[in-house]
Amino acid sequence: MKQLLIVAHGSRRAASNDEVRVLAEKVAQHLQLPAEQVQVAFLELALPSIETALDECFNNGIHEVSVLPYFLSSGTHVVNDVPREIAAAQEKWPDKVITMLPHIGAADTMVSLISSTYR
Amino acid sequence: MKQLLIVAHGSRRAASNDEVRVLAEKVAQHLQLPAEQVQVAFLELALPSIETALDECFNNGIHEVSVLPYFLSSGTHVVNDVPREIAAAQEKWPDKVITMLPHIGAADTMVSLISSTYR
Numbered sequence: 001m002k003q004l005l006i007v008a009h010g011s012r013r014a015a016s017n018d019e020v021r022v023l024a025e026k027v028a029q030h031l032q033l034p035a036e037q038v039q040v041a042f043l044e045l046a047l048p049s050i051e052t053a054l055d056e057c058f059n060n061g062i063h064e065v066s067v068l069p070y071f072l073s074s075g076t077h078v079v080n081d082v083p084r085e086i087a088a089a090q091e092k093w094p095d096k097v098i099t100m101l102p103h104i105g106a107a108d109t110m111v112s113l114i115s116s117t118y119r
Numbered sequence: 120m121k122q123l124l125i126v127a128h129g130s131r132r133a134a135s136n137d138e139v140r141v142l143a144e145k146v147a148q149h150l151q152l153p154a155e156q157v158q159v160a161f162l163e164l165a166l167p168s169i170e171t172a173l174d175e176c177f178n179n180g181i182h183e184v185s186v187l188p189y190f191l192s193s194g195t196h197v198v199n200d201v202p203r204e205i206a207a208a209q210e211k212w213p214d215k216v217i218t219m220l221p222h223i224g225a226a227d228t229m230v231s232l233i234s235s236t237y238r
Contacts, residue, residue: 004237008191016192019224026230031237068236072127072189072223073135101236104191105138109232111145116228117187117220118123118150 003037003062005053007082008070010042017046020070043081050085054098064097072105122156122181124172126201127189129161136165139189155179162200169204173217183216191224 004027008020020040028038041053048056050067057065067086071078083100090098104110123146127139139159147157160172167175169186176184186205190197202219209217223229 006233011192011194013192013194016194019192023224023230023233027233027237030230030234066237068233070191070233072191073130073132073138075130075132075135079132104233104236105142107232107236109228109235111142111149113226113228113232114125114142114146114187114189114223115149117223117226118146118185 001037001062002064002066003039003057004031004033005039005041005050005057005065005067006070007041007043007050007067008046009077010044010046012045017042043077043085050082051089054089054093058093058096062096064099066099066101068101069103071103074103074106078103120156120181121183121185122158122176123150123152124158124160124169124176124184124186125189126160126162126169126186127165128196129163129165131164133165136161162196162204169201170208173208173212177212177215181215183218185218185220187220188222190222193222193225197222 006024011017024038024040025035028035039053041048041050054065069078069082086098086100125143130136143157143159144154147154158172160167160169173184188197188201205217205219
């Protein structure tokens with residue numbers, strides 16, 4: 001079974017973290033997947049961590065996780081921090097498949113999304 | 120004349136800031152606007168600042184600016200910092216119209232954008 005893990009930066013404001021959780025629920029609905037197949041993890045300042053979230057996935061019998069960095073630009077979090085966490089998890093779970101998707105700011109549809117806010 | 124100002128956080132990595140500039144060019148193309156009608160400013164770590172960008176708009180005869188916070192969650196930057204900069208500019212330019220759009224993470228189409236990266 002496959003799962004999407006949305007990785008956000010994490011905020012000291014609980015409401016910001018909850019926004020990401022709500023977004024994950026909506027994505028699951030949009031993809032017509034059970035809610036548990038779209039999970040959220042945070043790089044810092046909020047829980048679960050990427051490590052904990054991936055451990056939970058794999059302990060629950062998931063075989064493959066696509067990690068979506070919910071970041072707008074390819075800063076150090078996208079270039080270094082998230083890949084480092086993924087590499088550590090891959091070493092811990094060598095039989096599982098972990099794929100890192102492009103960060104959300106690189107999505108082709110970002111241009112039309114921004115354009116739609118202006119019109 | 121009206122203008123879109125995309126306000127990003129700003130990064131120490133020049134490449135991250137350039138990503139936002141390229142995005143602005145693409146948005147202008149998508150909206151079929153002249154490139155100069157979609158500008159970029161940064162809250163910190165990169166230039167131009169919001170203040171400088173708005174001064175330039177208004178000095179160039181723009182009457183109305185829509186400010187789009189290019190942030191994923193409504194953290195302190197979206198709730199406090201960007202509105203404070205806008206309020207200061209509005210006080211400086213009382214005859215001009217400055218509108219703050221919802222931050223990009225709140226866009227209705229974000230759910231379908233994320234879903235499209237997973238499929």
